Amino acid sequence: MKATCWMGANRVEVREVPDPKILNPRDAIVRITSTAICGSDLHLYDGYMPTMEKGDILGHEFMGEVVEVGPGAASKVAVGDRVVVPFPIACGACLNCERGLYSVCENSNPNAAMAEKAFGFPSAGIFGYSHLTGGYAGGQAEYARVPFADVGPLKIESDLSDEQVLFLSDILPTGYMGAEMCDIKPGDIVAVWGAGPVGQLALASARLLGAEKVIAIDRFPYRLEMAAANTGAETINYEGTDVNDALKEMTGGRGPDACIDAVGMEAHHGTGVIQAYDRVKQAVRLESDRPHALRQAITCCRNGGVVSVVGVYGGLVDKFPIGSLMNRSLTIKSGQCHVQRYMKPLLDHIEAGRIDPTFIITHRLDLEQAPDGYETFKHKQDDCMKVVMTPSS
């Protein structure tokens, strides 16, 4: 089959690789009909996530048709089912899965010992997302092996298009969880750093959850315009605007009730000196992540507010404003999305027309064009917001 392989920093190739096989009883094989490039794939592409191996198959946002089912999953999924596959691999049986904390499943990461050394405790397996999360082959391919197929995949039984439901695999639940963690109350104002795909869907979700006003912060006018047009967001372009001042102006001096970091470890902009400091330390591996958006989300949040972190971080940051966080009674909530928890309720929202995530799609490519897709998305060329790819077979 054809698959998108990571060949080193800033290099992906679509290569011919062996078809996946059932390895465990609860596996299924899915023939992929639609797959997307995630902003977090760019952390891999850019070479910022450790434990990538040359040849690793990328991709954790995918859906398709079940073509083979192991005996342990046959009671829940059948050949011919049309399914969306959640990006965290979760067993459904451990204590964390029982609590709905699927992205920290205790049983799905074969490299748990490595992840434990890096993080203190291991996180779940994730498709196509480095060996720290298990070394699973990803879904930017013609086929994928899906472990615990009786737990994760969501069956689509209506005639919704792939594009309408594909993002249930990651970014819609991720954006939604980012908003849900804000514990939105009537009258709340929610600010979102990063108007990329997750940011857009976090803004839309915050509206859905009752936020009175949502504010998008980015530096690309096309992204801010998309947020304004589709989510009713007010916007701040941080290039040339003091974000803190602008937010105070927009919130009567109080600051947003909740701040969502939908940027993560490769934040672009800081005040000159701090940004230079982060870039240098990251370049020599003394600091793994550039946390500018997170720092700003903390210092801009109103007293007693919530900072919700769904942007991906991989390691360590410097100059973390713990004094601002502690003295002002802020709450930080975070996590890789527990996608399995949100898929069904969000599918209901899509079916009822309350949310339509297709507005973010700007590029539709063949799988073979994945290298172009990564370059276009990374450099935000051609007003790129979201790349969806289709295997040609």
Add this chain to the structure above:
Amino acid sequence: MKGRSVITVNASPAAVYAQWRDFERLPTFMYHLESVRDTGGGRSHWVAKAPAGTTVEWDAELTDDIPQERIAWRSLEGASVGNSGSVQFRPAPGGRATEVHVELGYDPPGGAIGSMVAKLFGEEPNQQISDDLRRFKQLVETGEIARSDGSPLGSRTQNLVHQHDAHPHDAHPTGDDEPGKGELDATPEEARA
């Protein structure tokens, strides 16, 4: 030479005890073991893997067997590598899960066998037991051992430095001499058995 580790398994002490007490299945999750045969009367015959395709064998006897609570064993006199072990099952707070505490001790002799055993068990004994327990938990909770294209053997710390790329599994024929590649012993069939 001693090692210990602990893990919490989401099942009752009775269920967890029963799975461990089935000694012949221990090699499914203890990857340094090749086989364990129950020879009756509380005795068993153990075969462990050693470098270069060789094995180390010994007979062992139960020294304690309290259902739902504790199992302990030790090698019989004459074993080339004296060893003993115990596993305790304690209800976790809240009563919904079971803490599994394992202790293993090895008393390797001098000479070639001794250094071989030291190499097998001695480098990171706690880590090896921890790996074994993680696989035991996976088996009890999910009925299978997690494996990926990059880690077809499941969690085995000593192999983590020899990761495969995340290509589908048959991209990597077994049998070459990269560590771990020729050791696809715990097949899905065995895990399911």
